[in-house]
Amino acid sequence: MDVIFRTRKLERCYERIEYGRRRFGREGAEALVMRVDALKAAADLREVVGLPELRCHPLKGGMKGKYAITVIGRIRLVFSLEGLRMERVRIEEVSVHYGD
Numbered sequence: 001m002d003v004i005f006r007t008r009k010l011e012r013c014y015e016r017i018e019y020g021r022r023r024f025g026r027e028g029a030e031a032l033v034m035r036v037d038a039l040k041a042a043a044d045l046r047e048v049v050g051l052p053e054l055r056c057h058p059l060k061g062g063m064k065g066k067y068a069i070t071v072i073g074r075i076r077l078v079f080s081l082e083g084l085r086m087e088r089v090r091i092e093e094v095s096v097h098y099g100d
Contacts, residue, residue: 002088003040010091024075024094031072032094039069039089045081066092 005011013020013029014036020029035054042048045067049056054069059078066080076097082088 001039001042001044003036003091004082004088005091006093010094013094014091024071028072028075031075032077035069035071035077036091039079045086068097 005014013023014033017029017033020032023029024032038051038054039048045056048054048067048069056067056069058064059066059068063078066078068076068078071077071094074096075094077094078092080090080092082090
């Protein structure tokens with residue numbers, strides 16, 4: 001799948017590991033790169049959902065239509081799908097998730 005980022009800051013966290021380390025720590029930044037790479041390598045959403053370590057799930061309420069995956073610990077990556085055949089992933093946010 002093709003991956004795009006909602007903000008330039010998010011894109012920099014992926015492209016420049018040192019920038020991601022400042023925001024998410026060493027392990028968080030490295031895990032973020034691995035998660036985005038996993039999204040890029042996936043053929044479709046079913047493949048992403050099939051990877052148990054990602055804990056991919058649809059969101060509810062105001063975030064309906066978006067999905068979340070676990071980066072590491074309580075850090076999660078929220079994404080949406082774009083395109084007629086949902087062939088593009090848009091990274092919406094990476095944040096610390098407190099509610100489970």
